[in-house]
Amino acid sequence: MLAIEGVSKRFGGLWAVRDCSLTVEQGTITGLIGPNGAGKTTLFHIITGFYRPDRGRITFRGEDVTGQSPFRLFHKGLYRTFQIPRAFPEMTVLENLMLVPGNQCGELLWNPIFCPRRVRKEERLLLRRAQEVLEFVGLAPLAGALAGTLSGGQKKLLELARALMAQPKLVLLDEPGAGVNPTLMNKLAARIRQLAQGFGVTVFLIEHDMDLVMNLCDPVIVMSEGRVLTQGAPAQVRTDPRVIEAYLGGQYAVA
């Protein structure tokens, strides 16, 4: 599904990601963990086209997509959410979702002017889909609220809902559980699992909540200092001494 080969990204004198290679297999929920500053989010930015890598190659579904712009990657079936939710605050929750699907005929300026009927038909379909997705994530009562008024956890759910609207092949979730309370967390984990099993979307997610990662992900990839440290089944990664060392800052002691 996704292959990263020898990708590097440097900010000034710091290699945020250095010679990083990994693959995400179709149909999996692959977890990406690692201590703060390991380069996880930077790697996500590179994969989704927000940063251009200094070196290396990214292949998505057999096609070299290195350095392609984010909106093009969206249309190829690659979707990403943000660590800090980026809803459109002055838009309603409903329209935050209706915006997402690609290739809407109403997005061409002349269609709403000259063929409003066609756009209206499409809008009704989008409305129905958005309502279904809102039911699914449990935000239906807030459909008419401005997204800026949602709580932090609700915004996380909105990010997930947008991912559902996008109907991607692969979704990159950047800390979907950060700032979410434990009750909501269980619901979130169930929704992500449903996304993968029910909708056939491959999931690649960054998460610091180890319970969520261990429950949900297989395989788990561990990054440290811009490189892949190890990868494997959750149980295997959890007991790997190198992983524990990385989290406890052992690498500095060795250095």
Next chain:
Amino acid sequence: MDVLVGILNYLLFFSITAGVYAVLALGLNVQWGYTGLFNIGVAGFYAVGAYTSALVSGPPPGALDWRVFGGWGLPFPMGFAAAGVVAALVALLIGWITIRLKEDYLAIATIGIAEVLRLIIKNEAWLTNGVWGLKNIPSPWFQPVQSGVTAFLAARPQLPGWLVSLLKGAYSWVYLGLLAAVILALYFLVERALRSPWGRVLRAIREDEVAAAAQGKNVAAFKLQAFVLGSAIMGLAGSLYAHYARYLSVEKFEPLYGTFIVWVMLVAGGAGNNKGAILGAFLIWGLWAGTDFLTGYLPLSDVRASALRVVLIGVLLVGILLVRPRGILGEEKFVSRLFKG
């Protein structure tokens, strides 16, 4: 009675000027209100439209003119259309270069470009007649209306004086009607374009460009479309001004009257709301005209009085924004109106 006719004629003149500003504010609303494009070069596109229309529909150069170009005397609708098209082309060129700039940088670029356009108009006399300005720009249907009125008055010599002076100004009513029709048509066109999935993408871009790109939207392309559409509307406003004023000079397109006031109108009326843009134009132009009377009563020199007007307008804008931060009419919650009912 004569005083009343005077007031009426003043109101007429006032409404026409405010109407031209309403068109400018509608154009700026597409750019700033919906898309968040910080264009402070409104005057540039306004001037391009005015001069284009004057060159296309105006008289050929006279013996004393410096210009050697234009003056094809084509009918007003063609000059009007050309004003929109040329302003759009200029915007396309400028936008293609600058649209990727972030908010404040776009502002600096557009203010610079508007000044460049103004200086071109001032100095390229072969095209624009430079500081001598363009004269005798025809008003549409002026001759037929005027001769009709003359004939009507000649046949009825017993009419009271106030009615005669009222009828002599009849053309302004015709022009106001034309202007109102244009504003109405543009309002419906812009509403239809913006209250749609297209407008929804624009608002998303205004809210968060990065997130809009993550939702698969080609941000640069949408911004360029909004910039070109808004600028074309500003060009049309230029044409409407030129054919009423009948004389163009470059001072009319200085930033205060061409850009600053339009911004005040849009922000006061309600950025993101097309009705607000039109309301703001009439309200602010009314207050602007009002401050002229007000400062007239003060023992100040003309220069000081006009500086004071700008201060008053600034204070007023602050006042409106304190009471209603989103303008008098805020924007509506749902962008698209096509999925309801």
